Amino acid sequence: MIFAEHIPRKDGLVDFPSDKKIRKQLWPPEYKDHPAKYNCYLVWELTQYLTTAGQTILDPMSGVGTTMLASLLDRGVICIELVEKYYKIQQHVYNELKRPTSVMLLHGDCNRFLPLQADCIIFSPPYPTVTMGKYNAARDTGEDFTDYKDKWNAGTTNEFIYWQRMEKIYKKLLNSAPLMAFTIRDSIRDGKRQPYVQKSVDMCEAIGWKLQENILITVTDTAFTAVNKKRVDVVQDESVLVFRRN
Numbered sequence: 001m002i003f004a005e006h007i008p009r010k011d012g013l014v015d016f017p018s019d020k021k022i023r024k025q026l027w028p029p030e031y032k033d034h035p036a037k038y039n040c041y042l043v044w045e046l047t048q049y050l051t052t053a054g055q056t057i058l059d060p061m062s063g064v065g066t067t068m069l070a071s072l073l074d075r076g077v078i079c080i081e082l083v084e085k086y087y088k089i090q091q092h093v094y095n096e097l098k099r100p101t102s103v104m105l106l107h108g109d110c111n112r113f114l115p116l117q118a119d120c121i122i123f124s125p126p127y128p129t130v131t132m133g134k135y136n137a138a139r140d141t142g143e144d145f146t147d148y149k150d151k152w153n154a155g156t157t158n159e160f161i162y163w164q165r166m167e168k169i170y171k172k173l174l175n176s177a178p179l180m181a182f183t184i185r186d187s188i189r190d191g192k193r194q195p196y197v198q199k200s201v202d203m204c205e206a207i208g209w210k211l212q213e214n215i216l217i218t219v220t221d222t223a224f225t226a227v228n229k230k231r232v233d234v235v236q237d238e239s240v241l242v243f244r245r246n
Helices: 020-026 029-033 040-050 066-073 084-097 135-139 159-174 196-206 223-228
Strands: 056-059 076-081 103-107 120-123 179-184 187-189 192-194 209-218 237-245
Touching: 020 084, 029 084, 040 066, 040 120, 040 179, 040 237, 056 066, 066 076, 066 084, 066 120, 076 084, 084 103, 159 196, 179 196, 196 209, 196 237
Parallel strands: 056 076, 056 120, 076 103, 120 179
Antiparallel strands: 179 237, 187 192, 209 237
């Protein structure tokens, strides 16, 4: 089976279309405040690629709740979200989807809840603060990124603490499901590309995950990329890393 074989490629990368129409149907306007939303089509494709009907997907850092769309494909979904504002947005989407028996929403630090049993983990972790710091350019134009100031958000810490926190989470996820997929991309600092993708792979494999596939996709134009690509160097490819538990 080829991942998203019907989705066009751009320079060899899977190039998902805009999901704005879907967002307008299911999400309140405040969803735009989230700076890095998972593409809806990416969620649908990962759901069909990695799971079958009746299985349960866990998203430990679920943002505005895009992974809930998997419930429309007869999957169970567990979403954990730290930021109260985004958790409330998830509740709105939950009501719009009208699928109370197949979706569970949890509010708080995912470390409080993990491990939770599921068949597959699909999520988008925060990036190190060196990447988050580049949101300053977007914030200067009026974008609001204050929601990322929670002290438990790994994306707001320095790099050393970031990798420590993420290692702890990946270890707990190892006991949650046999399959895991997450998106991550490199960053550019001082003109040099920082290998966050490879560092994530090395960390996960060291604790018991085994990389199965690295799917390269184009970076969706979020508030981050739309503003920063004109002012700083932005990596235009993103990896969807698929792991199996050893």
